[in-house]
Amino acid sequence: MLTLGLNAFHGDASACILKDGRLVAAAEEERFSRIKHSGGFPAEAISYCLKSVGARIGDLDIVAINTDPSARRKDRLLYTLKHRPSVGNVLERLRHRRERLDLHGHFESQLEPLSRGTSIQRIEHHRSHMASSYYFSPFARAAVLSIDGFGDFCSAAWGVGEGLNLSLQAEVLFPHSLGIFYQALTQYLGFLDYGDEYKVMGLGPYGSASFMTEMEQLIKPGANGKFLLGLKYFRHHREKISFQWEDGAPAFEPLYSPELESTLGPSRAVGTELTRRHKDIACSVQRQFESVFFHILRNLYETSGVENLCLSGGCAMNSVANGKVYEHSSFRRVYVQPGAGDAGGALGAALCAELTLNGGLRRQPMQHAGWGPEFDESYIGQLLEKREAEFSSCAISVSF
Numbered sequence: 001m002l003t004l005g006l007n008a009f010h011g012d013a014s015a016c017i018l019k020d021g022r023l024v025a026a027a028e029e030e031r032f033s034r035i036k037h038s039g040g041f042p043a044e045a046i047s048y049c050l051k052s053v054g055a056r057i058g059d060l061d062i063v064a065i066n067t068d069p070s071a072r073r074k075d076r077l078l079y080t081l082k083h084r085p086s087v088g089n090v091l092e093r094l095r096h097r098r099e100r101l102d103l104h105g106h107f108e109s110q111l112e113p114l115s116r117g118t119s120i121q122r123i124e125h126h127r128s129h130m131a132s133s134y135y136f137s138p139f140a141r142a143a144v145l146s147i148d149g150f151g152d153f154c155s156a157a158w159g160v161g162e163g164l165n166l167s168l169q170a171e172v173l174f175p176h177s178l179g180i181f182y183q184a185l186t187q188y189l190g191f192l193d194y195g196d197e198y199k200v201m202g203l204g205p206y207g208s209a210s211f212m213t214e215m216e217q218l219i220k221p222g223a224n225g226k227f228l229l230g231l232k233y234f235r236h237h238r239e240k241i242s243f244q245w246e247d248g249a250p251a252f253e254p255l256y257s258p259e260l261e262s263t264l265g266p267s268r269a270v271g272t273e274l275t276r277r278h279k280d281i282a283c284s285v286q287r288q289f290e291s292v293f294f295h296i297l298r299n300l301y302e303t304s305g306v307e308n309l310c311l312s313g314g315c316a317m318n319s320v321a322n323g324k325v326y327e328h329s330s331f332r333r334v335y336v337q338p339g340a341g342d343a344g345g346a347l348g349a350a351l352c353a354e355l356t357l358n359g360g361l362r363r364q365p366m367q368h369a370g371w372g373p374e375f376d377e378s379y380i381g382q383l384l385e386k387r388e389a390e391f392s393s394c395a396i397s398v399s400f
Contacts, residue, residue, distance in 0.1 A: 001358070002055055003062040004046065005350025007342045008106075011037045011194050011250035014343035015045035016371070017053060018350050021362045025052035026371035028343045029248070037194045039245030043110040048373060057112045064121040064353035066128035066345030069101060071152040075173055079153075083238070121353035125151025125345065126171065126313070129337075132348030133310035134161035136366040137335035143304040145296065148313035148342070149179035156313070158225070158296065160304050164361055169303060175237035176229045178292055179315050181219045184234055184255035185285045189278055190268035194250040201320050204286040207279030214263050215288035225299025227292045233260040290321045290328070297329040307332040312348075316340040338369035 003018040005026075016026035025048065030036055032044035050056060107114050114120075123131075129146035140163065147156040155177035159168040182197055191199045222228045231237055235257050242253045261267055268278055293315070300309075309331040311322070317340045325334050337344050355361045377393060384391045 001062075001354075002053065002060050003064060003350045003354050004049065004060050005346035005348075005353070006042065006046075006063065006065040007344075007346040007349075008041050008065060008103075009039070009067075010342055011039045011245070012341050012343040013039050013042040013045065014339070014346045015042045015049050016346045016350055017049040017055075018354060019053050021354055021358075022364060023347070023366075023371065025049045026339070026347060027373065031372055033248050035248040037250050038248040039250040040248060041106045041110055043106075046111060057107060058115045060115065060118050062119045062121055062350075062353050062357060063103065063114065064123055064346075064349040065103065066123055066125055066151075066342070066349040068122040068124045068152055070122070071124045072154065072173065076153050079174065119353075119357065121349070121356065123349040123352045126154055126157035127166070127168075127352060128345040128348035129312040129340075130157065130159065130161070130166055130310070130348065131351045132339065132344045133312035133316075133335060133337040134166055135351045135361065135363050136337065136347065137161075137308075137310045138365040139308040139310065139333070139335065141306055142308035142310045142335070143300045143306045143331070144310045144312075145300060145316070146313040147178055147293075147296070147311075147315040149177055149183060150174060151342075151345075155179060156226075156296070158300050160306060161310065164355060164363075169300075170224060170226065172226050175231060175234075176227060178219065178227060178289065179313070180234060180236060180255060181229060181292075182285065182289055182315070182318075183252070184260070185218075185281070187252070187254050188256050188260060188264070188267045189282060190270050190272065192270060194252060197318075200282045200285055201318065203274065203279055203282040204320070205283070207276065207281070207283035209284045209287040210280045211264065211284035212287065215284045217263065218260075219288060219292060221292055221295040225296045225303075227295065233257055233263065286318075286320060289315075289318065290324065293318070293321050294324075294328040297325065297331065301330045309334045310337070311335070312337040312340050312344060314341045338366065 001020050005016040007014045013029040017024050027045045027048050029042040029045045030038040103120055104114055126146040130144045134142055134144045142161050144161050145158040153174045154171050156172040157168060158170055186197050186200050217230045218233050219227060219229050234255055236255050244251055316336055322336060325331055
């Protein structure tokens, strides 16, 4: 049984392959394209995974992708009827939906046609995230949280995993998103590349949290562990936000509205000086992120009563917040999926598909994240020689 898992048509495109329920290989497209956060269809990553098991496209039994365009269809329709987003916004979303549905076309045009016997499984985005952390964790029972920008009209979902069962307790739907809050403020601070949030995390300790009154207007905790955006400060819910991966590199238009600049002052232009104000805003952004994050965790602990926690989704890559889980929550053991962002969703999609179709799954706690291409000393030496580089090799012995 060969199952191919995919994260495609978004940033961090990736693929993985399970052979008889066991993870054999996984890689992000950026490892081959050499473009950071490479998006689109992960043709090279797929080819690598197949090569790892000596298989071809026609040998695949299942192809699973970490998105289900039919998920929350009623919620999408009700939101559209109530808020009447721009025509451009609706058309953009329909375009992305059509692209994600046409897996056969992408395989045929970029690799080779799928076999008629291959089952296509579309797994809801946050369920894929939750599965990627829980099923690869060492816990037989755990509280599970997925939180990111958006996926399948949802920005956060949490529940409990026990044995092979993964149940959903609650979710936060579009347009409210902790990930969008952080991404928009990252853009506001002049860091425009996809995935630049780590720069805000790094900048924050140089400032003080002197903008907390303003931050509380942008996002605040709500009932039952949920949260609410101050929507007037953001654009994503009422305008078309262009998202593309020209030459493989993901790019977003600004997510914040003019009201944000009216509240915080003018945004920082790329490459200009980082002032004390910018550092204080970064510190305040991180502090408010943590306030909402731990609000969710406290509720999740109270409703689950489990001391084990599994984290996934792009927001689970906020290592500053993760380092405070024991201090600010009652969870005593934490597992963060190494591929916490969308790339790791390929793993969860593959696992969920196997569980759905086969009714069983062999869990395998992930002991490492080295599932991609390997390069030995001989190969590296040949590359250096081609570059006419001067180099030497040495052996390092480490003992504990």
